[in-house]
Amino acid sequence: MAIAEVVIVPLGTGSTSLSDYVAACEDVLRGEKDVRHQLTSMGTIIEGDVDDIIAAIMKMHEVPFEKGAMRVSTSIKIDDRRDKNATMEQKVISVVQKQKA
Numbered sequence: 001m002a003i004a005e006v007v008i009v010p011l012g013t014g015s016t017s018l019s020d021y022v023a024a025c026e027d028v029l030r031g032e033k034d035v036r037h038q039l040t041s042m043g044t045i046i047e048g049d050v051d052d053i054i055a056a057i058m059k060m061h062e063v064p065f066e067k068g069a070m071r072v073s074t075s076i077k078i079d080d081r082r083d084k085n086a087t088m089e090q091k092v093i094s095v096v097q098k099q100k101a
């Protein structure tokens with residue numbers, strides 16, 4: 001299982017607000033049954049099979065175009081661990097457990 005972080009930025013929209021675009025991209029993810037996701041203040045974390053993650057991101061990448069953007073910048077970071085199952089929650093727990101009191 002892989003974990004990815006994606007940031008999709010429509011350019012030249014005439015507004016500094018992107019929340020309508022983010023909400024529409026989140027709507028896409030809610031319709032995807034093969035991936036889990038978590039919205040953060042700076043991007044979205046997606047968990048699942050790499051192929052399913054990439055397919056979901058491609059759908060999300062199209063959203064700003066469908067909403068009238070003429071240019072879209074999408075950044076993707078993928079952590080594909082094959083030696084054991086990793087989850088979004090497990091990665092955070094692992095760090096918290098190692099923090100000093």
